[in-house]
Amino acid sequence: MQKRLLNWMLPVAGGLILYLIWILFKVIGGQEDWILPWPGQILAAIGEEFSILMGAAIQTGASALVGFLFSIVVGIGLSVLLASAQWVRTMWYPWVIFFQMVPVIVLAPIFVLWYGQGLPSIVAITFMITFFPIVANTTMGLVSTDKNLIDLFTTLNASTQAEVFMLRVPFALPYFLTGLKISGTLAPIGALVGDFYAGEASGGKGGLGYLVVSYSSQLETAALFATALVACLLGFVFVSGVNYLHWLLLHNWHESAIRRET
Known part of the structure; x- marks a missing residue:
């Protein structure tokens, strides 16, 4: 206690x-208030801009969630493909790393040209930021399965599907969830960056990144700090959700979750 x-x-x-x-x-x-506001001014700004901030947080959160889920689906599929054979990894994994190394500041204007301002570009930017940790960790888990267990499945004449879904996938699950934690942390950041570059305020509403641009241009520093605080809270929501999923899937059998409980 x-x-x-x-x-x-x-x-x-x-x-x-x-x-x-x-x-x-x-x-x-x-320091002048427009450079560094008092904490009370930030709290007052949250109260004054509450409806705008919450609407922006919901919009940014939705964009982050869509991009995050998209990266999970594509990341798992690509990881299974990369883990299927050594020659597949040799051919394609360097290109995965290559696209991850391309700076988002370069990709953002390209996505805007392709998809226009708004949700599609923001989702694409979020996807590019959250995709690689899932692929890297899940692939590592799939190819690091205990060789003795693989030999056992071979001895028992288990099918390829049985080996993948009954052995490799459970073994890779902690690796996948580790990548998910990293991507879950990056997803709100990616959506906010997407809002910053590709956001729009159709109907008088915009995401958190759009508010950053708006408040900074008007030198509303207290509101800018309030936006940063709301973005942090949004990040906590994502991280808490992923941590709960980690506990839900592993707490009955994996050491990483069992030790957390004790």
Whole structure:
């Protein structure tokens, strides 16, 4: 009980220390409000812009979720293909790495040219950011299956489908979920970057990235910090969802989840 209470109190204490550092920096540095607002001004901005911020968060979250799910489906399919044979990995894996190395700042205008402003471009940008961790980790898991277990399945004359779905997939599941955690962290960032480059405000509404552009151009710094806070909360939602999925799938049998419970 004391350990659990301490685990709650220490982050709170850290937050209070950060708050005091913020106040001291503001007072000693004499920063203008438009450069560094007071924490109370940020909270006030959240209250004033609440409906706009929540609408933008929902729009950005939806874009992040679509791009994230798309990267999962394509990533799993490509991972199975890459793990099917060594020559397939040799032929295609370098190209996967190549496309991952292309900077998003270059791809964003290209996606806008292809798909126009709005959701399709934002989803494409999110997909490019979240795709590689899933492919890399899932492929690693599929090709790292215990050789003794593979030999056992061969001895029992198990079919290829049985080997894949009853052995390789369960063995690769922790690897896949690790990649999912990384991509889940990146998905809101990718959607926000997509909003920044390809967002639009049709009907007077835009995503968080669009709000960043709008507030920064108007020097509404408190609202800009409020947008950053809402983006952080959106990231926590994604990470919490992936962590729960990790626990749900592994807590009965895998050490990584069992140790977390103890």
